[in-house]
Amino acid sequence: MKTIKHLGEFGIIERISRKIKNGQGVIRGIGDDAAVIRPARGVELVTSDAIVDGVDFLRKKTPAALVGRKLLAINLSDIAAMGGTPRHAVLTLGLVPDLSIVWLDQFMNGLLKLASEWRVNLVGGDISRSKTLWASLTLLGESPAGKWISRSGARVGDNIYVTGALGGAIRGKHLTFTPRIKEAQEIVRKFHPSSMIDISDGLLQDLGHILDESRVGANIDWKSVPVSFGCTLKQALTDGEDFELLFTSAKNIESKGITRVGKIVPRSQNQVKVVKGYVHF
Amino acid sequence: MKTIKHLGEFGIIERISRKIKNGQGVIRGIGDDAAVIRPARGVELVTSDAIVDGVDFLRKKTPAALVGRKLLAINLSDIAAMGGTPRHAVLTLGLVPDLSIVWLDQFMNGLLKLASEWRVNLVGGDISRSKTLWASLTLLGESPAGKWISRSGARVGDNIYVTGALGGAIRGKHLTFTPRIKEAQEIVRKFHPSSMIDISDGLLQDLGHILDESRVGANIDWKSVPVSFGCTLKQALTDGEDFELLFTSAKNIESKGITRVGKIVPRSQNQVKVVKGYVHF
Numbered sequence: 393m394k395t396i397k398h399l400g401e402f403g404i405i406e407r408i409s410r411k412i413k414n415g416q417g418v419i420r421g422i423g424d425d426a427a428v429i430r431p432a433r434g435v436e437l438v439t440s441d442a443i444v445d446g447v448d449f450l451r452k453k454t455p456a457a458l459v460g461r462k463l464l465a466i467n468l469s470d471i472a473a474m475g476g477t478p479r480h481a482v483l484t485l486g487l488v489p490d491l492s493i494v495w496l497d498q499f500m501n502g503l504l505k506l507a508s509e510w511r512v513n514l515v516g517g518d519i520s521r522s523k524t525l526w527a528s529l530t531l532l533g534e535s536p537a538g539k540w541i542s543r544s545g546a547r548v549g550d551n552i553y554v555t556g557a558l559g560g561a562i563r564g565k566h567l568t569f570t571p572r573i574k575e576a577q578e579i580v581r582k583f584h585p586s587s588m589i590d591i592s593d594g595l596l597q598d599l600g601h602i603l604d605e606s607r608v609g610a611n612i613d614w615k616s617v618p619v620s621f622g623c624t625l626k627q628a629l630t631d632g633e634d635f636e637l638l639f640t641s642a643k644n645i646e647s648k649g650i651t652r653v654g655k656i657v658p659r660s661q662n663q664v665k666v667v668k669g670y671v672h673f
Numbered sequence: 674m675k676t677i678k679h680l681g682e683f684g685i686i687e688r689i690s691r692k693i694k695n696g697q698g699v700i701r702g703i704g705d706d707a708a709v710i711r712p713a714r715g716v717e718l719v720t721s722d723a724i725v726d727g728v729d730f731l732r733k734k735t736p737a738a739l740v741g742r743k744l745l746a747i748n749l750s751d752i753a754a755m756g757g758t759p760r761h762a763v764l765t766l767g768l769v770p771d772l773s774i775v776w777l778d779q780f781m782n783g784l785l786k787l788a789s790e791w792r793v794n795l796v797g798g799d800i801s802r803s804k805t806l807w808a809s810l811t812l813l814g815e816s817p818a819g820k821w822i823s824r825s826g827a828r829v830g831d832n833i834y835v836t837g838a839l840g841g842a843i844r845g846k847h848l849t850f851t852p853r854i855k856e857a858q859e860i861v862r863k864f865h866p867s868s869m870i871d872i873s874d875g876l877l878q879d880l881g882h883i884l885d886e887s888r889v890g891a892n893i894d895w896k897s898v899p900v901s902f903g904c905t906l907k908q909a910l911t912d913g914e915d916f917e918l919l920f921t922s923a924k925n926i927e928s929k930g931i932t933r934v935g936k937i938v939p940r941s942q943n944q945v946k947v948v949k950g951y952v953h954f
Contacts, residue, residue, distance in 0.1 A: 419716060423886065424823050425754035425870060426720035426814065431712035435700060438796060439707035440811060442765040444803045473706035484723040484809040486767070515719060522725045524805035528765040530721060532813075533707065542705050589706060605704065 394493045404487070404519055408500055415513045417479060427515035429480055432534035439470040442528035449567075451525050456495045457502030458567040459527075464506045466592070467531035468571035469635045473590040475541045475580040476533035478573065480513045483529050486522030499527075510573065541576075541639070545586040546606035550640040552654040555579075558595055559623030559631050566633035575649070576637055582647075588639035594630040595653075598638055603659070606640075612654035675774045685768070685800055689781055696794045698760060708796035710761055713815035720751035723809035730848075732806050737776045738783030739848040740808075745787045747873070748812035749852035750916045754871040756822045756861040757814040759854065761794045764810050767803030780808075791854065822857075822920070826867040827887035831921040833935040836860075839876055840904030840912050847914035856930070857918055863928075869920035875911040876934075879919055884940070887921075893935040 396404055405422070414421040420428035441463070445451045449459045464481065471478045483503070487496070507514060512531070555575050572590070579585055587606055591598045595617070603610055619628040640656055677685055686703070695702040701709035722744070726732045730740045745762065752759045764784070768777070788795060793812070836856050853871070860866055868887055872879045876898070884891055900909040921937055 420821075420823060424825075425751040426718040426757065426812075428755070428816075428821055428823075429717045429719060431714070431717045431815075433712070436710050436712045436717075437707040438710060438761065438763055438811075438813070440763040440765050440797060441799045442767065442801045442809065444767055444801045446804065447802050470706040474709070476707065480719065482719055482721040482811055484721050484765075484811075486723065486725055486805070486807050516721060518722045518809070520723045520725045520807070521728050522805050522807060523727060524767070524803050524807075526767050526801070526803060526805075526807060528723065528799070528809040530719075530763055530765075530811035531707075532719070534712075535709075540701075540709055542701060542709075544705075 395489065396487055396491045396493055396496055397489045399493065401519055411500060411504055412514055415511060418513050418515055421513065421515045429515060432479065434534055434536040435540060437471055437474050437476040437533035437535055437540065438530065439467055440528065440530040441466045441470065442526060445525035454567065456498035460499035460501065460503030461506050462567050463527050463529050464503050465569060465571050467529050468510060468573060469590040471531055471533035472571050472573040472576040473588050473637060474535060475539060475576050475588065476535040478510050478512050478531055478533045480515045480532045481507065481529055482515060483517035483527065485519050486524065486526040487519060488523065488525050489521060491525065539580060541580060541585050541588040543587050543589050543602050544605035546602050546608050546640040546656050547586055548608055548656050548658055550586050550642050550656040551644065551652050552610060552640050552656060553645060553650050553652055554595065554618065554636055554638050555650055556636040557618040557620040558591065558634050558636060559628035560620035561631050561633035569635045571635065572637045579637065579639060583641045583643050583645055585639040585641045588637060591634040591636050591638050593632045595638060596629050602640065607659055609657045609659045610654050611657050616651060616653050618651045676770065677768055677772045677774055677777055678770045680774065682800055692781060692785055693795055696792060699794045699796055702794065702796045710796060713760065715815055715817040716821060718752055718755050718757040718814035718816055718821065719811065720748055721809065721811040722747045722751065723807060726806035735848065737779035741780035741784030742787050743848050744808050744810050745784050746850060746852050748810050749791060749854060750871040752812055752814035753852050753854040753857040754869050754918060755816060756820060756857050756869065757816040759791050759793050759812055759814045761796045761813045762788065762810055763796060764798035764808065766800050767805065767807040768800060769804065769806050770802060772806065820861060822861060822866050822869040824868050824870050824883050825886035827883050827889050827921040827937050828867055829889055829937055829939055831867050831923050831937040832925065832933050833891060833921050833937060834926060834931050834933055835876065835899065835917055835919050836930055837917040838899040838901040839872065839915050839917060840909035841901035842912050842914035850916045852916065853918045860918065860920060864922045864924050864926055866920040866922045869918060872915040872917050872919050874913045876919060877910050883921065888940055890938045890940045891935050892938050897932060897934050899932045
């Protein structure tokens with residue numbers, strides 16, 4: 393088996409670079425001390441997420457293409473949750489020396505395929521040796537000024553909505569989910585959400601973030617929570633990595649794929665007791 | 674010893690966030706799905722560098738504050754090498770569960786002290802569990818459009834210059850060096866460099882990058898290379914992590930702290946044989 397040791401640092405960079413064509417807004421991509429890009433229009437969004445072998449995937453088990461895909465997808469989901477458009481990414485890799493070249497190729501192919509679907513440019517990065525395989529990606533996006541959606545804008549009386557159905561990420565969806573970028577942009581355009589977040593740690597925990605940041609409480613209509621086929625309500629509420637959108641809006645929304653699950657109330661009253669979602673430590 | 678396991682993921686984020694005050698250009702910092710920042714003026718620069726325990730530092734030996742400092746410093750050096758101004762950073766951490774809280778605090782203090790010296794805002798990031806301790810930082814910067822310096826602009830007849838003295842990084846300078854941001858900006862203003870790079874893998878290897886990207890060759894005047902006190906010429910040429918600047922310019926520069934070390938020549942003629950610098954794999 394050919395391992396990355398045979399390529400060396402510059403061989404690896406060269407191998408990755410060959411797969412990349414600079415897209416719109418890239419003035420200077422991979423190959424300099426820093427990438428040079430055209431600044432965002434409106435405001436710039438910046439997010440960063442990492443994945444680690446043994447925690448977020450299993451090197452010997454998870455298909456490498458899905459690992460690469462997931463790394464970008466979880467970052468895309470964060471830009472989606474702001475109502476933004478993803479633009480450019482930088483990637484750092486901690487590579488174990490006995491990693492097969494095939495694994496690296498498939499990882500990059502999975503990542504770059506999803507990048508090309510969303511017209512995201514990989515503009516730079518860094519490669520290190522590591523005893524544990526890990527990868528970190530920073531994603532830049534943009535949003536018209538004043539149009540980005542935070543976690544802190546929920547107001548008493550707003551309705552609480554989720555996209556899609558919840559639960560079951562553990563059965564594979566966490567590797568193959570579609571980031572809700574288009575849905576988020578449509579939600580922003582049509583429904584003027586007061587707050588929005590992506591569900592990465594379970595509905596209850598992520599709702600907790602909106603409530604804390606907005607200093608409000610919530611009444612959840614448990615029966616209305618859309619549960620994925622074959623899942624329990626508890627899974628739908630607490631499983632991590634659904635990557636659906638959770639948002640609040642003063643509007644009464646009746647739209648396919650969007651479900652009303654509750655209402656924002658004053659903070660003291662009927663405070664949701666946040667059951668623990670996925671805990672990382 | 675109190676370890677980060679006692680804090681939990683959100684406890685760690687809370688502890689780090691408390692140390693941070695959002696500076697200029699930050700519309701929304703840590704605490705949302707993505708940070709929101711004002712776009713760069715001119716062009717935006719993006720660079721990313723990671724450090725790994727056992728490779729770039731030793732957790733049990735290297736002072737944690739210097740590890741945090743180094744992570745930012747190596748990224749600052751990349752922005753410097755483009756002639757840019759650093760602005761915002763995002764940080765991802767792969768933390769071993771038995772890491773002491775003191776280590777994490779000191780790491781962040783070292784990083785944030787250097788950040789405040791250069792008015793860099795830490796605007797976001799991610800924390801993962803990992804069996805190997807690692808950290809990755811993405812640094813955004815800006816440069817007036819048309820004023821950034823690549824590796825690819827060296828022209829036949831240009832002089833080759835370095836800042837400072839080379840060699841000896843291994844004896845500690847790689848942890849305590851001052852990123853040459855001010856020097857780089859002065860070089861851009863006064864000497865219109867045709868190409869520039871920071872010396873991270875040794876003069877010869879990094880000169881090799883300029884020569885390759887610019888499709889030129891070089892004559893080096895070995896006797897003129899500024900060698901750090903107590904180092905050999907070989908160390909000055911091949912030690913990694915000097916983080917001085919290497920640049921080319923048509924001008925004849927006589928300036929304190931800048932040494933002419935050679936001349937750019939056509940590629941076929943007197944090609945510098947690039948002795949190996951630091952090799953990462």
